[in-house]
Amino acid sequence: MSPPRRRARRFNPDRDVREWKGAYVPYDILKEAFVAFLAVAVLIVLLAVVFSSPDDAAVTLKRWSLANPVDFAQTAITELDGTSATASYGPPYNSTPDAAQHIGFFEPAQWFGVHQPIDTAHDFVIYPLSTLVNQPTVQAALKLYENAPSAQQNAWTTAYEKAVGNATEVGGRLHVPAGRYGPVGVMIGTLTDMSQSGGLDGTLLSEGQFYNTNYTKPLLFIADGTYLADLAQAQNLQGPQWGMMNEAGNYPGQAWLWLYTMWYQVPPMKTSTNADLEVWSIMMVLSLGLIFLPFIPILRSIPRWTRVYRLIWRRHYRELAGA
């Protein structure tokens, strides 16, 4: 009984190759790697010596509140009344309704839910103030605020938000016009003092522990203000300035993120409230497309059609033509 014949498939030039029957030439792979290793060493040493690397100091709550106490106080009141960007962010920080980005029914952030719970009023304002146990005025203000009905709390925070809109800075100190904002003036004023002394940085980070490496809370608080964004604007780091693919100074940054960043510059993502999810979805599809490109008709034929390969293998084709 003859063995079953294996069916030969039709030759597809975008998938198959003919076995190389031509000449072979000597090639010292280890020598090439060693020379390349030294060449790259020279290159990166030269670049490091000439261009160094950026290292702008991190922004602290202390630095922010000293540089711009008005912006700090204006941000702090939005953390207390729940209108800041973080307070209304939605998952994974809180469960603000309809805050999660979505494309139709596709709403992955909502499906995963809250995993880094943050209550901005408590975590950013009330808890830090509660640690000032030796300041009876502050503790009394806190007690008054926390025991008040929510309508009264809203009336105070609304009044303070209006007053702090006209606040001024005198010698690095916050001056807020008088108003009917009850204990909120003492609370935000004390929080500003606490921040200017450096105490708030440690309190937000420590979370009652000695060791901590999770900067989620202080970073979100700082990012809710305009100070960090103004510094970024000056360094051409804002979203419309091709955002995070850049870094401080004249450095190439993450240039390989150009395609990801580009989608944020074009409609409809440019103005969409779901831009992040839309851009990530596009990039996921494109990445999968690149991985599976050898299986995708038309796309896998582009190299053959563009004939750039004739430039790469020009010596080979020249020898073929000569033969």
Add this chain to the structure above:
Amino acid sequence: MSIDTGDRAGTTTGTSAAHAGRAESRQWTARMRRAAESAFPPDQLLPDRQPAYMASWIYVFGVLTVVSLAWVIITGCILAIMGPSWWHVSSTGHFVNSLHLWSVEAFFFFMVIHLWGKFFMAAWRGNRRLTWATGVISFLVSVAAAFTGYVSQTNFDSQWISTQAKDGINSTGAGAVFNVLNFGQMLMWHIVLLPIGVAIIAGLHVLLVRRRGIVPPFADTAHDTDGEVAPTVAPPAGEPA
């Protein structure tokens, strides 16, 4: 099972040896060794000759990518030994950080050129699709590794990049477990998990290149017709048809 009775010692010894040989041939270790020897004969793993068509500068960018990765790892290890704050307070540390930064930039520069070169060669032809896929995946994992490095710098850049990037990652739901504002978590991803991923996938990619060899040129136009029947057999194990 054989029993050595003494009077048939020679026969029994031979039977035992045969049994031992069969048992050894079924060993996982022996099977692994045979598979490795079959897949990577020494002259294929470390070849001293290449096809004559390998005559272009574009071929240099693959090895440049690998050696740049080596420098990324070397400089990263020095930074890891000294700790994440060292480079902020030491001029030597800052220089090592600069070496790390520029080796990363070189790595991506060479890798992207290598990738485009391989695209225009249609380097997936001839059962090299897994080689292509591992190359693309190692690029994507490298992007993640570099990103976690940028958010682990503990300076203004890391603050801005992380507070901006969180929105994209949170929108996918990944923010539930991958918190870019958590420095400790990002540092662990940057110096442990993602380098392991890059090393494994890039290593697999290099092994596949050695196993399959470099892709031959397209047939000359005069012979490049879809109707030809290739002298093709079933693809090797582990490679999709």
